[in-house]
Amino acid sequence: MKKFLPLLIVLILCACQSSPGADLAVSATPTATFVPTLTETPSLTDIPPTETPQTPTVTEPAFQVCVPLEDETMDSLLLILVNPLVIPPFGKDDGHHGVDFAYYRRGERESIQGIAIYAILEGRTVVTLEDTIPYGYAIIIETPLSVLPEQIQAALLDGYLPIPEEVVYQGECPNFSPPVNNGEMSVYHLYAHMEVRPGFAPGDTIACGTELGTVGNTGYSSNPHLHLETRLGPSGANFSSMAFYETTYSEEQRANYCLWRMSGHYQLFDPFILLNAVD
Numbered sequence: 001m002k003k004f005l006p007l008l009i010v011l012i013l014c015a016c017q018s019s020p021g022a023d024l025a026v027s028a029t030p031t032a033t034f035v036p037t038l039t040e041t042p043s044l045t046d047i048p049p050t051e052t053p054q055t056p057t058v059t060e061p062a063f064q065v066c067v068p069l070e071d072e073t074m075d076s077l078l079l080i081l082v083n084p085l086v087i088p089p090f091g092k093d094d095g096h097h098g099v100d101f102a103y104y105r106r107g108e109r110e111s112i113q114g115i116a117i118y119a120i121l122e123g124r125t126v127v128t129l130e131d132t133i134p135y136g137y138a139i140i141i142e143t144p145l146s147v148l149p150e151q152i153q154a155a156l157l158d159g160y161l162p163i164p165e166e167v168v169y170q171g172e173c174p175n176f177s178p179p180v181n182n183g184e185m186s187v188y189h190l191y192a193h194m195e196v197r198p199g200f201a202p203g204d205t206i207a208c209g210t211e212l213g214t215v216g217n218t219g220y221s222s223n224p225h226l227h228l229e230t231r232l233g234p235s236g237a238n239f240s241s242m243a244f245y246e247t248t249y250s251e252e253q254r255a256n257y258c259l260w261r262m263s264g265h266y267q268l269f270d271p272f273i274l275l276n277a278v279d
């Protein structure tokens with residue numbers, strides 16, 4: 001028996017060593033949680049039926065004209081119109097290059113001084129003017145003609161006269177280069193005699209109804225009022241300043257003044273063409 005004992009031990013050891021392999025085989029079996037189930041596979045019935053893509057309705061932004069003065073309406077503006085537009089011939093600086101709104105007493109108010117001035121159209125700031133003659137503190141805003149309704153565009157273009165070759169200027173106008181006209185036209189609106197210089201820089205975007213400043217009595221003005229001046233001319237006007245009637249004013253200020261008011265490139269039209277265009 002002693003002779004076979006070592007062999008028996010070896011046989012027993014061999015039988016024991018086989019069991020760990022069996023344990024590994026069991027634990028390696030993938031469990032059901034790792035197997036993707038059929039319900040996770042998208043089927044044709046799960047896909048929503050293809051709908052005809054909805055074309056977004058393109059609504060053109062409504063054309064907006066805003067009342068230029070606090071507490072007024074389009075209708076009430078006529079009641080405080082104290083000085084109408086009088087368009088002079090090219091080269092002349094007389095007439096009246098806009099419309100004036102003013103009052104002494106109006107309801108609770110004792111003066112128009114300090115009343116808010118609003119932009120009548122959206123646009124971009126061309127320039128703000130220092131307190132000079134004639135406009136005082138003022139701002140000019142440009143609006144491309146193309147944003148206006150077609151009938152207004154037509155009415156304005158219809159009234160735009162051929163630009164004269166030669167203009168005899170009233171007053172001493174320095175030589176200036178005519179504006180580049182690539183066929184694009186803009187409406188320009190100028191608000192004059194404000195209390196302080198408007199806080200806008202050239203290029204600033206202006207919305208319809210943006211408060212531009214307040215009614216004042218600066219420049220060539222004897223009583224507080226809003227002078228609203230509207231012109232049609234080539235797009236992209238670029239005036240750095242504008243002034244006249246004072247020997248101290250620079251050649252550039254006077255040249256810009258003559259170009260703006262007398263040359264025929266920027267032609268006056270009645271602002272009520274715009275103000276009457278909305279209800």
Ligand SMILES: [Zn+2]
Nearest residue numbers: 098099100227
């Ligand atoms: Zn005026």
